[in-house]
Amino acid sequence: MSADPKPALVLSRLDCERLEALLDQPAQSGAAFDALRDELSRAELREPRDMPADAITMNSTARFRDEATGDEREMTLVYPRDADGSPDKVSILAPVGSALLGLRAGQSIEWPVPGGRSTRLVVLEVRYQPEAAGEYHR
Numbered sequence: 001m002s003a004d005p006k007p008a009l010v011l012s013r014l015d016c017e018r019l020e021a022l023l024d025q026p027a028q029s030g031a032a033f034d035a036l037r038d039e040l041s042r043a044e045l046r047e048p049r050d051m052p053a054d055a056i057t058m059n060s061t062a063r064f065r066d067e068a069t070g071d072e073r074e075m076t077l078v079y080p081r082d083a084d085g086s087p088d089k090v091s092i093l094a095p096v097g098s099a100l101l102g103l104r105a106g107q108s109i110e111w112p113v114p115g116g117r118s119t120r121l122v123v124l125e126v127r128y129q130p131e132a133a134g135e136y137h138r
């Protein structure tokens with residue numbers, strides 16, 4: 001029996017519904033959409049009020065480290081409409097965005113990067129999460 005190389009994910013039911021609606025829009029196809037569909041299909045869903053405070057949800061701000069380079073970054077995971085090109089925001093449709101969704105502090109995931117390589121991302125902390133702040137409708 002082989003272990004799943006991807007860690008368990010926990011998602012807010014509300015985030016999942018919004019992301020599924022995004023994926024259901026016409027002309028929403030391609031590798032980024034397929035990757036997000038895969039992540040949603042394997043996630044454990046919880047009500048927003050029951051989300052662990054250390055889980056990355058939509059509009060959460062998290063700090064993570066790229067194990068290959070040692071670089072640390074802090075980014076907010078946003079819907080495509082809110083991705084304005086600033087380096088501190090990442091769209092859920094970006095490979096790193098869908099990789100981080102649902103992960104908890106201390107978890108890591110192997111994720112492909114351009115050039116046919118992959119890297120391991122480690123979540124160091126979730127600095128802000130709407131559900132933990134009592135904001136259930138962001």
